[in-house]
Amino acid sequence: MKLLRAEFQNFRLLRDLELRFSIDDKKKLTVIRAANESGKTTILHALQWALYGDSALPGKGEGFRLHPIDWDGEADGRRVPITATVEFELTTHRQTGGVLHETRRRYRIVRAAYEEVDATGRRTPSTVRLFALNDTGASPIESPDSFINEELPPELREVFFTDGDRALSFIEADVAQSTKRDRVQRAIRSLLGLGVIEQAMKHVQKAAADVNRKAKQGDASNELKAVASRLEDIDKTAAKLETDLEDAKQQFEAFEGKVEETDRKIASALQKGDKEKLRRDLEHAKREIKQLDDQIVAANKEHSQLFRGKVHDFLGLTHPISCDGDHPISSVGDHLRAMDGVVRGCSDWRSVLVFGGCRGRRGRRAGPGCRTLRG
Template sequence: MKLVAAHIRNFKLLREIDLSFSIDSNKPLTVIRAENGSGKTSTLQALRWALYGKDVLDDPLIRLSPADWPDKTLCEIVVEIDFVHTAVSKVNGETMTSESHFMLKREVGETPDGDSPNRGQERVTLFEKTLAGSAPLDAAESRLAQMLPKEMIDIFFTDGDAALTFISTDVSDSTKRDKVKDAIRSLLGLDLLERVEKRISNTQSTLNRQITRNTSSDQLVTITEKIVEISEQKDELTNAVTTLKEDIENTQRKLHATSRDLKRALEAGSYKQLAHLRENYQKQLNDAIEEEERLKRQHQELFQSESLSWGQLGQVFQKGYDYLDSLHAKGIIPRAAVPVLEERLETGECICGADLSEGTIGRKKVCELLDQQRNNDSKANHLSSLYYQAKSEVEKWASNETKKWSESCQELQEQRVAIKKRIESANRELKSTEAKLDQIDEEEIEQKHSQEKMFTATLRQKNIELDRSEASLIDTEQKLKELNQSQKELRQADEKMAGLNAEKTVLNDLQQVVHGSLKEMQGTYLKRVSDRMNELFLDMVGADPKQNAIFQGAEITSKYSIVVNTRDNRTLNPDYEVNGASQRALTFAFIWALTEVSGVVAPRVIDTPLGMMSGNVKRRVLEMVSKAAGEDVDRQVILFLTQSEISHTEDILDKQSGITFTLVKTDDYPADLMNAPKAQQSEVRLCSCTHREYCDQCQRTNYEDFHLNYRGI
């Protein structure tokens, strides 16, 4: 099966979303970029619900309609999935394949009233698309179960945070082993043999009742009655084990959903911390506004300052000063001759010693010169005054203490731009913090804490009960084996039992054959899955056993436990002795090995697969899960990735993703989104931005951290 497209309406905040998925074997990867709380989990749940119904929801009683849907108003929830399915069969030893195109539609009505969803009956329709048109098919649920068994839901639709269920500390060792065993059993299609084995067991019970009616041996009657009693106990214990496993799985799902919601509720931070942050950002904003006002006043004063005149007339002024300076250099200014000549006339003697007394020729010449100088003195004095004033101003302007007007203006402009950015940043942080404060519901957080504790305690108790029931089941099977042997000996001694003995013997032999076949098939495929898992795991973590790496390999033991072997011949417990990144790598290696060995083609949809990973491990895991299909292996991979997960893997996604798009939740403004969405209600929206792009709709406050390119709409 490969998903082609999906339409989701009114599922949580997915009010109207159309998705497309890559079915290109050369580029089998579809990337859905979305930050935490932006619709990843809802989209995954919507796809799971469409294919399997309410039984696979985190909580079957939780409402599916949008949280703000008006009470007592009908909400129609619809998920449609277009997919292609390839059927494989063997004819005369040759493998034959046929591809069919289907459209699945699952819908349900809810009339919410507070916390009660008031959900109606689900309606599911499966259409087969042909050249002649679309025709509805009967028994839609059973057909879907054959294409994608319910037991494989955690293999094909995986929440990355819960992907460790095969090696999780939250479940008992027996539960983990059973999950590995059930996964292998389901993918290999061993259900038919198991049903045959069950049918044989039921027939044996019927024969045992006939034996008690027909034998003449009291001892045989007693043993046979005991066998019937123990068989009934075995059936009850088997049913109890099955029920406990289902309860554990449901509790695990609820625990994970609660832990996930609690984690996201706490991501905003504590109310006290955020209140302190808000106070700091408010102070930063106020300080920045005061600084902006101070710079604004300086700017105003600059336009009223003398330096503006210098900035505008400086060149003309300098030219005039240069001319006055040349006059000064020539001695034309300042004019000092008049007072000197008058003084000489008063003394009656020239500076050269000549006689300037009354009636002399020298005095007559000096008087003539004095009259001439007095005529030019007014103009010279004016020029001299200008020169000395200009000289003072030029020296002042040219000093290091005074800057030119243009330089001062440029500096103030730069300071005002910087302070404007500070104001915008502080304002954005303040709004973001206030939005986070608004989102914090301390009562809800406390409630989630209590639920988490309750589910954890329930899970622990259920695991204890399961261990006890399985131990009792093993003991019962051993008793039954011993009683059957005793019955066989007594039946052989009773001549009346000849016919029933033959039937009993045939049934026992048939049961051994079927049980042996099941064991052999599971053992053979177990080895193949284990070997392939080991190859993939070592590739992902970059460990080479020949280079004496710490990790020498991983394997699935004969008891279905996943373990890691080290260079000092130790066996590591993945629960405690393997780091988080390697745990995820080990889980994905198991899932990929299982699907490759089984040859089943189905979408592998994973939410947040690269969490806790970084560096080369993250790159190798992504390369492995998204590489092109080969001749022997076909695949479709749909990954929900945050931008942080994408970081430093962009080149891999460039090469291997066939389709990429982005999900955005309008409620993220202003805490995380830069631009206010034009929305009347909370909803998740889709845009065409790839892992390297952003647009006005999906631009986030930290977009600069990832060097994204703007994509206009």
């Protein structure tokens, strides 16, 4: 499908907008560039609504306002006409006798609805009209919904009509793995056209249910009728559960999308706030480091002064130490080694320091291998 032209009236922000898409074979891409909250996503919703109706709107249209929010009900009326028109081209290829034939057909689809401007926001069911465009004009096509479903299957809608946030949902890290898997599976099923097979299976199940119902109504035993009734109830329950499950999945995805968007906004806000907090934390850490450095410097100075004082006191001894001999010892290292020898030769080293002599634990003098401090 190739989009040719689109026109929207009173669809949310799009009061009266016409878009003409590129049909140039060399310049095939049309880019719509605009500021945030200016209507780009609204155009995407309007295109899908024109083709598929309310089922293509967020939440299937429940509680989703279509009319412009600034609509003046007093001046323009309480009933708002909403219209979306899309012209598109379909290309088909058929091979006949080894020759590939290409056929291009153009169509115009027009979807319209009315919405009340009141607290209820009621909206009438949309009406859709489809026209085949040719050189002579526009010819109406019966059953436009069936035509669209055949040429543009709804299963492919989310594949070809997507936005950046939805595209990122396949790869973003903050989404559950099961959710990613479901999204990829649905995309693959849509591209492969598995919906046709599923519809065929549903038709078979429906036919089987009809057979069971006829068997129950015919001349059959009570047991067969009971089984047929039970099967019919199971089929109805299964169909309802499948529908509920699909609705729950869609609601969950819509809710998850809103949560992701909210998380992104919160993360963005926190990121701005965290920069300021990190700056304050950094300044505080720098101040603490400077205080610790100052304390280390002061402690080093204090320890250095204390050590110099102890060494000075130690070197101020008027008489040298002699251990097992009368040879004087003059160097600091010799003093320390001599002290070590004195302490090792005494039973109580405290008596050496306090009383100037070397005595045992009970006041007895130590052996001849010990010399005391003199003076």
